[in-house]
Amino acid sequence: MHALFRAHAAPAAVAALCLGTLGLTASPAAASGDPEDDVVRDLSISIDLDEDGVMHVQETYDWDFGEREGLGFFRTLSTELPTDEGRRLYDVDDFELSSPSGAPAEVADVEETSDGLRLSLGAPDDSEETRTGLQTYELRYTVHGAVDPASWEWITAGPDQDVPIERVTTEVTAPAEILDAACWQGADSDLDDGVACTAEVDGDTVTATATGLAPGGWQGVQVDVPEGTFSEATPIYAEPTALERLGDDLAPTTDRISQTLLDAWWAVSAVVVAAVAGLVALRRRSGRDEHFPGLVPGVLPEPGTTLETARLEHEPPPTARHTVPDDLRPYEAALLWRKSTLFLPADFTTLTLVDLAARGHLRLEETPGSDGDDSGPDWIVSATGAHGTGLAGWDKDLLAAVVAAGDGDRIRLSDLDGDFSSAAQKAQSKAVEAFDSRHLLARRLGGVGSLWGWAAAAVTLLLLILTIVGWATQLPTSLNLLLTGATAILVLLGLTWMATSSRSNPRTALGRAHLEQLRGLRRGQAAVVDLSPSPADTPEELTPEEITAQLPYAMALGDDERWAALADARSRMDPSSWERHQGLSTVSWVVLATSLQSTIGASHSSSGTGSGGAGSSGFSAGSFGGGGGVAGR
Numbered sequence: 001m002h003a004l005f006r007a008h009a010a011p012a013a014v015a016a017l018c019l020g021t022l023g024l025t026a027s028p029a030a031a032s033g034d035p036e037d038d039v040v041r042d043l044s045i046s047i048d049l050d051e052d053g054v055m056h057v058q059e060t061y062d063w064d065f066g067e068r069e070g071l072g073f074f075r076t077l078s079t080e081l082p083t084d085e086g087r088r089l090y091d092v093d094d095f096e097l098s099s100p101s102g103a104p105a106e107v108a109d110v111e112e113t114s115d116g117l118r119l120s121l122g123a124p125d126d127s128e129e130t131r132t133g134l135q136t137y138e139l140r141y142t143v144h145g146a147v148d149p150a151s152w153e154w155i156t157a158g159p160d161q162d163v164p165i166e167r168v169t170t171e172v173t174a175p176a177e178i179l180d181a182a183c184w185q186g187a188d189s190d191l192d193d194g195v196a197c198t199a200e201v202d203g204d205t206v207t208a209t210a211t212g213l214a215p216g217g218w219q220g221v222q223v224d225v226p227e228g229t230f231s232e233a234t235p236i237y238a239e240p241t242a243l244e245r246l247g248d249d250l251a252p253t254t255d256r257i258s259q260t261l262l263d264a265w266w267a268v269s270a271v272v273v274a275a276v277a278g279l280v281a282l283r284r285r286s287g288r289d290e291h292f293p294g295l296v297p298g299v300l301p302e303p304g305t306t307l308e309t310a311r312l313e314h315e316p317p318p319t320a321r322h323t324v325p326d327d328l329r330p331y332e333a334a335l336l337w338r339k340s341t342l343f344l345p346a347d348f349t350t351l352t353l354v355d356l357a358a359r360g361h362l363r364l365e366e367t368p369g370s371d372g373d374d375s376g377p378d379w380i381v382s383a384t385g386a387h388g389t390g391l392a393g394w395d396k397d398l399l400a401a402v403v404a405a406g407d408g409d410r411i412r413l414s415d416l417d418g419d420f421s422s423a424a425q426k427a428q429s430k431a432v433e434a435f436d437s438r439h440l441l442a443r444r445l446g447g448v449g450s451l452w453g454w455a456a457a458a459v460t461l462l463l464l465i466l467t468i469v470g471w472a473t474q475l476p477t478s479l480n481l482l483l484t485g486a487t488a489i490l491v492l493l494g495l496t497w498m499a500t501s502s503r504s505n506p507r508t509a510l511g512r513a514h515l516e517q518l519r520g521l522r523r524g525q526a527a528v529v530d531l532s533p534s535p536a537d538t539p540e541e542l543t544p545e546e547i548t549a550q551l552p553y554a555m556a557l558g559d560d561e562r563w564a565a566l567a568d569a570r571s572r573m574d575p576s577s578w579e580r581h582q583g584l585s586t587v588s589w590v591v592l593a594t595s596l597q598s599t600i601g602a603s604h605s606s607s608g609t610g611s612g613g614a615g616s617s618g619f620s621a622g623s624f625g626g627g628g629g630v631a632g633r
Contacts, residue, residue, distance in 0.1 A: 049174050084474075109125075184221075325518055456497070
């Protein structure tokens, strides 16, 4: 006799078996052709239930190999079903195979899995005794532990077959008169689409018929008999695991807690909402910037001086500014503005290339895309050879990467390769490190997070794992609900924490002084493009050099389209004075600001599932045992 299978099912398999299935994928050892082209023309199943509750099964297959040279077929059988009472086991044994059509008929192999059997039927894998066309096979076996004292329900065919079955006829004989019976069939291997099929009762026999089962289709049969018919039948359950025993011990307590929380759901919801709101308020308060009370907003302290700092209580109105910030490059401006390396208006490579061009170290020339007008504009970039005085380390690295990509000659931005992308990412990392070293923010942007954050993440991950294990191993529902709720609340708080991370990272007094310059620049640019009537905000005139220098900062703050439109209008008014600025035509300024990032491409952007009344109440797959499938080999 085969031993009862008591191994733990993997979580995915357990989930499938909750519906009474066993998902096994056949790996056919095909002699020739595709086994999935086989067809079962007819499947006749005879099941005799004796008084001891033993199932005596005979399955007769009219298997059509077509023109394929087939060895036989696989048959999978379920030996385990998770239930509320525990893991129910079925002892399947006494296999016999014959073939009235004369095909090879050996039980070539019986493979035991954690929750089922996989039979190789027909000829052995290394045999040359193949068959074509229609062949008949008769498979016989017994099943212990599948019958309850007054009922029996079984997935007789499917759902894991890889071949279609044109017709299934199941005849079940009981040791007493059958009171009621039902037949169900479906096409979904998850067993959630059962519809009634024909079930005819004649005394102690029921005949159930299903037709047109596609691969993944199935048939289930349900039988009711007088109480005590199977008085000797005893379901077999696996010994509970240590985790299951722990769940049973905790169930009384978790039941009470779960019910109490469900009864007071409104209070629980209010507490969760209050916790989220409190966390947001706390993070916003802790993220208030510092400032220098003794200095005018936007004025930087003299190097080497130590000034008093304080928390900023109210946002001062910005003072219009018409020059770029002091000692703050465009990418640094974007980091300071957003307090994050993510979701910046423009990425590091784009901002730095435009800034290098604005300062005369690169030349950008608009050119048609390589695929013509449909591909949009492209840009030819080349180094001007200007002296590198005043360039930061990452500026020099990106400039060197451009020169290397073009071997010292001009190159299309769309042709920049993986070496350039790698160099740009390294340059960005250097830029973030340099930004952190200036202490413009209270916390580093390139850090790995706080100890509290990692601890909270570890607790959330542990709870998530416990929740998955709890549902997979069918621990008490109340315990699983508590674990699920606690995990969901922690995930919600964690997402809130992450969403407010930038708000909770205050700018230092020095960072705030630089920010006031950015706010002033933004106001000044708005005054220029909006033609503000305020003489204090609107300059008399901006030179091409000043407009060009401010373009990358407008891109860093997300105001590039209006500023580029201004540059476009000014260059149209006086083309001659703009000729030496990156060699751009009068219509290129808007295109430069809005298309450069997409031209470089994402690869170079370094920002970061009948009759009879037994089934009248509907099909419930969770109570059905059996299941399995067939596949050609």
